[in-house]
Amino acid sequence: MAQTHLNNRERLKDIGYQPPAESDWLTGLHPMDPLLRGERLPHIWCQGCGLGTALTTFINALQWLEQHRGWDLDKVSVVSGIGCTGRVAGYLRLDSFHTTHGRAIPFATGLKLANPKLKVVVFSGDGDLTGIGGNHFIHAARRNLDITVICVNNFNYGMTGGQVGPTTPHHARAVTSQYGNFEYPFNLPYLAAAGGASFVARWTVLHARRLSWTLREAMEYPGFSFVEIIAPCSTAYARWNTEGTGTDPQKLRRRGLELMKHYQKVGRIGHEVHPKDATVKVDEKGLICEIVEGKFLSQPRPDLQAAIDDLAGGAEKRWGSAKKALDERPRVERRTDRVPRTEVQLGGFGGQGIMSAGRIIGQAAALYDKLEACFTQSYGPEARGGAAGSQVVIASDPIHHPVVIEPTSAIIMSQAAFDKYVPRLAPGATLLIDDALVNLPDDRRSDIAIYGIPATEIAGGLGNSRSANTVMLGLWTAAVGVVSRDAMRRSLAESVPPKTVDLNLKAFDTGYEKGKELLDSNRSRPEASS
Amino acid sequence: MNEHRGLLTGEHFLLGDHAAAEGAILAGCRFFAGYPITPATEIAEQMSTRLPQVGGVYIQMEDELASMNAILGASWGGVKSMTATSGPGFSLMMENFGLGIMLETPCVLVNVQRGGPSTGLPTLVGQQDMMQARWGSHGDYEVIALCPSSPQELFDLTIRAFNLSEKYRTPVLVLTDAEVGHMTEKVVIPSPEQIDIIHRPAVRKGDVSPDHFRIYRDMGSKDAVSPMAIAGEGYRIHVTGLTHDERGYPVMTAAAQEWNLERLVNKIRNHRDDIIQVEEAHLDDAQVVVVSYGISARTSLWPIETARKEGIRVGLLRLITVWPFPEERIRELSRRIRAFVVPEINMGQMIREVERCAGGRARVMGVNRPGGEILEPEKVLDCIRAAAGVNPPKP
Numbered sequence: 001m002a003q004t005h006l007n008n009r010e011r012l013k014d015i016g017y018q019p020p021a022e023s024d025w026l027t028g029l030h031p032m033d034p035l036l037r038g039e040r041l042p043h044i045w046c047q048g049c050g051l052g053t054a055l056t057t058f059i060n061a062l063q064w065l066e067q068h069r070g071w072d073l074d075k076v077s078v079v080s081g082i083g084c085t086g087r088v089a090g091y092l093r094l095d096s097f098h099t100t101h102g103r104a105i106p107f108a109t110g111l112k113l114a115n116p117k118l119k120v121v122v123f124s125g126d127g128d129l130t131g132i133g134g135n136h137f138i139h140a141a142r143r144n145l146d147i148t149v150i151c152v153n154n155f156n157y158g159m160t161g162g163q164v165g166p167t168t169p170h171h172a173r174a175v176t177s178q179y180g181n182f183e184y185p186f187n188l189p190y191l192a193a194a195g196g197a198s199f200v201a202r203w204t205v206l207h208a209r210r211l212s213w214t215l216r217e218a219m220e221y222p223g224f225s226f227v228e229i230i231a232p233c234s235t236a237y238a239r240w241n242t243e244g245t246g247t248d249p250q251k252l253r254r255r256g257l258e259l260m261k262h263y264q265k266v267g268r269i270g271h272e273v274h275p276k277d278a279t280v281k282v283d284e285k286g287l288i289c290e291i292v293e294g295k296f297l298s299q300p301r302p303d304l305q306a307a308i309d310d311l312a313g314g315a316e317k318r319w320g321s322a323k324k325a326l327d328e329r330p331r332v333e334r335r336t337d338r339v340p341r342t343e344v345q346l347g348g349f350g351g352q353g354i355m356s357a358g359r360i361i362g363q364a365a366a367l368y369d370k371l372e373a374c375f376t377q378s379y380g381p382e383a384r385g386g387a388a389g390s391q392v393v394i395a396s397d398p399i400h401h402p403v404v405i406e407p408t409s410a411i412i413m414s415q416a417a418f419d420k421y422v423p424r425l426a427p428g429a430t431l432l433i434d435d436a437l438v439n440l441p442d443d444r445r446s447d448i449a450i451y452g453i454p455a456t457e458i459a460g461g462l463g464n465s466r467s468a469n470t471v472m473l474g475l476w477t478a479a480v481g482v483v484s485r486d487a488m489r490r491s492l493a494e495s496v497p498p499k500t501v502d503l504n505l506k507a508f509d510t511g512y513e514k515g516k517e518l519l520d521s522n523r524s525r526p527e528a529s530s
Numbered sequence: 531m532n533e534h535r536g537l538l539t540g541e542h543f544l545l546g547d548h549a550a551a552e553g554a555i556l557a558g559c560r561f562f563a564g565y566p567i568t569p570a571t572e573i574a575e576q577m578s579t580r581l582p583q584v585g586g587v588y589i590q591m592e593d594e595l596a597s598m599n600a601i602l603g604a605s606w607g608g609v610k611s612m613t614a615t616s617g618p619g620f621s622l623m624m625e626n627f628g629l630g631i632m633l634e635t636p637c638v639l640v641n642v643q644r645g646g647p648s649t650g651l652p653t654l655v656g657q658q659d660m661m662q663a664r665w666g667s668h669g670d671y672e673v674i675a676l677c678p679s680s681p682q683e684l685f686d687l688t689i690r691a692f693n694l695s696e697k698y699r700t701p702v703l704v705l706t707d708a709e710v711g712h713m714t715e716k717v718v719i720p721s722p723e724q725i726d727i728i729h730r731p732a733v734r735k736g737d738v739s740p741d742h743f744r745i746y747r748d749m750g751s752k753d754a755v756s757p758m759a760i761a762g763e764g765y766r767i768h769v770t771g772l773t774h775d776e777r778g779y780p781v782m783t784a785a786a787q788e789w790n791l792e793r794l795v796n797k798i799r800n801h802r803d804d805i806i807q808v809e810e811a812h813l814d815d816a817q818v819v820v821v822s823y824g825i826s827a828r829t830s831l832w833p834i835e836t837a838r839k840e841g842i843r844v845g846l847l848r849l850i851t852v853w854p855f856p857e858e859r860i861r862e863l864s865r866r867i868r869a870f871v872v873p874e875i876n877m878g879q880m881i882r883e884v885e886r887c888a889g890g891r892a893r894v895m896g897v898n899r900p901g902g903e904i905l906e907p908e909k910v911l912d913c914i915r916a917a918a919g920v921n922p923p924k925p
Binding site for chain 1: 538539540541543561579587589592593595596597601604608609611626633709712713714715716735760761763766767768769770771772779780829831832835904907
């Protein structure tokens with residue numbers, strides 16, 4: 001049998017337990033003391049509340065696991081939310097986290113993913129877990145996160161005085177449903193199972209031993225385990241939803257127990273019951289008339305961590321190729337000529353690679369020509385085919401204003417982009433167009449140089465019309481001459497899929513040659529009148 | 531484990547958002563929980579690809595509330611953690627940002643600001659969450675918030691955010707904006723040996739005997755930051771969002787509130803000198819001082835240059851740390867200058883701090899834009915001229 005705190009007083013000191021004086025040993029040491037923060041007792045729960053029992057069945061289960069499975073209880077973490085059940089965390093002598101209302105489960109998610117060796121248990125109430133916390137509840141079940149969620153269901157929000165909650169039965173009375181609850185409650189086992197839980201069970205606090213056994217099983221079970229514990233709320237819910245207590249003071253004091261006796265009467269054990277049939281049944285007056293308990297579901301499947309680990313291989317490979325590209329980048333010297341602030345505007349429609357083209361220019365300038373470069377982009381509202389624009393600012397000195405004000409060159413590949421951006425060009429700017437896609441209007445500006453080639457057709461001729469933007473980049477490099485050809489080619493090679501590098505370089509070179517031709521023969525577009 | 535596993539040391543032409551992710555990774559962040567939101571989604575995307583490469587965990591939570599809590603949980607599991615969002619998500623994170631402060635949990639929250647309020651302008655710049663960053667959660671607390679002006683600085687300040695959060699055991703904000711987050715510039719990623727990386731003061735198994743261990747130190751003690759015992763080390767800690775005593779147990783009294791709150795607040799206030807960073811230019815002879823942050827500080831540089839060429843003695847006080855606010859510096863300057871100019875992409879937020887600290891001793895003028903685009907240089911220049919009492923030069 002494992003050495004546990006039960007039978008070794010010295011070890012009690014290890015966990016910060018202050019034992020009472022020797023003379024009190026006869027009555028001072030309870031078997032559960034090692035797992036209770038005795039200095040915080042008595043607890044805040046009401047006479048007749050089910051939480052005391054819920055807590056001790058949990059401690060029981062843990063001690064069994066420690067003794068029979070060798071569990072290291074230092075590795076058990078409990079996370080709770082807000083409410084009476086949420087206070088459980090504060091009385092347990094374990095690593096415990098009393099978080100905010102509804103958020104115990106995401107906190108537990110982070111905790112478990114950060115340290116998979118921890119056994120994480122969420123211990124909270126019906127309102128906390130399935131009201132405000134409902135979304136987190138179903139997603140943790142969906143992920144099959146390896147935690148155990150213990151939900152103490154007393155059918156109302158007890159801490160705040162007994163308001164109606166997501167599990168309050170139809171027609172039952174609560175502080176905020178004084179005419180009877182017009183809403184329908186969750187069937188919690190069904191909710192958990194539908195979400196994707198691997199283990200689903202329900203007991204009432206009267207089933208103390210069975211509950212303890214099930215909690216033990218749930219904590220050992222891989223994946224998302226859910227245990228609903230039905231408990232009385234003697235001060236609130238039981239006061240208005242127990243038959244026959246009347247105003248007899250004796251009975252009122254025992255109302256928690258009266259309610260449990262009623263649950264015992266109307267309860268039945270049904271392990272074979274499907275979670276969808278586990279709804280707590282009520283009569284027209286809102287009084288519970290049937291509760292089925294048992295272990296409804298245990299269905300293992302790989303938990304979240306296993307699923308994550310399964311796919312880890314791809315990451316290593318991807319990093320390997322990125323690192324290789326980084327290490328193989330040639331070292332280049334900083335340019336010695338001074339480049340004044342130069343603004344480039346690119347425009348077209350979505351799908352033409354306007355963004356990639358702008359980025360390639362910026363990257364070429366920044367990493368290969370060792371200049372300062374700033375690249376930004378803009379989109380129209382459409383998902384596909386809408387307007388696309390990008391801008392690059394290049395200079396030798398640090399760039400203050402990151403966006404273009406009056407561009408000195410532009411790459412335009414659609415009519416709409418022409419209409420939008422050409423009016424903003426600086427006098428003397430260079431405009432490069434795909435002249436098969438852009439028609440020059442008669443009243444166009446005469447103070448700019450315009451060079452056009454049918455880039456999309458050229459790219460198509462080379463093998464892929466999608467490289468039209470690359471052809472335009474070649475044209476731009478030749479016509480404007482701000483970023484070096486070498487830098488552009490290197491940046492391009494680094495930016496396109498490896499299989500398309502050759503095609504793209506060819507497209508770039510073709511555009512570049514055409515650009516050189518046009519420049520040499522000074523063949524910018526003639527005046528509109530001719 | 532190889533310290534360099536998965537790192538991408540070298541020069542990159544990097545999107546601001548991606549730079550934030552890389553900075554986090556270099557600082558040792560190995561857990562990210564987030565939710566897609568423009569314009570911060572690229573941070574999540576980069577983390578989702580890169581974290582598995584460095585042996586970390588990326589998880590996309592069901593909403594921003596879950597994301598904020600998950601990063602707190604991960605931090606208590608011993609892992610440096612981060613989330614990223616924009617205005618609407620920032621609002622959702624507020625309650626549990628407060629939980630992080632109360633529990634004294636190191637973690638980083640990046641807000642890539644956009645135009646608001648409400649759904650606003652998802653794809654366009656704003657600087658409208660500055661006051662929310664300071665006061666957004668309920669209750670009294672101090673906050674650390676950093677404001678970068680470029681992708682390189684976003685990278686650097688994310689590292690600094692982690693260092694500050696670990697050192698002071700508090701969530702730290704990186705307040706950037708859609709302009710910086712979505713611009714691409716050169717970013718140099720140094721190797722880990724070249725930078726300082728700070729880890730939380732930690733208590734591990736066997737360091738202290740558990741019955742002597744007090745989870746929160748008294749304010750009177752020399753080191754205001756209590757060593758952190760994470761889950762699983764055998765200290766059987768209890769932490770709660772309720773007001774608590776030095777054992778971490780809830781105590782519902784005014785005395786406990788005073789003890790706890792003064793601890794939390796003074797932890798930051800008493801270390802302002804260490805935390806606050808500003809960039810100063812031309813302040814010695816300044817008559818007008820431009821006080822700005824983030825992208826607006828950057829776009830003020832050209833107006834300042836131009837104004838100085840016109841003979842106006844204008845200087846720059848750039849807030850790299852925006853919270854805590856550099857009150858002393860503003861007070862000092864207000865005693866000898868003519869006016870402050872505060873350019874920001876909002877209806878006037880940080881200007882209130884400048885006004886408060888200037889105490890009426892210097893004029894304070896704002897240059898504002900409600901969001902969507904960065905400030906026009908001419909407007910900032912006009913304001914500088916007006917602040918200096920100079921008419922604009924004839925066209």
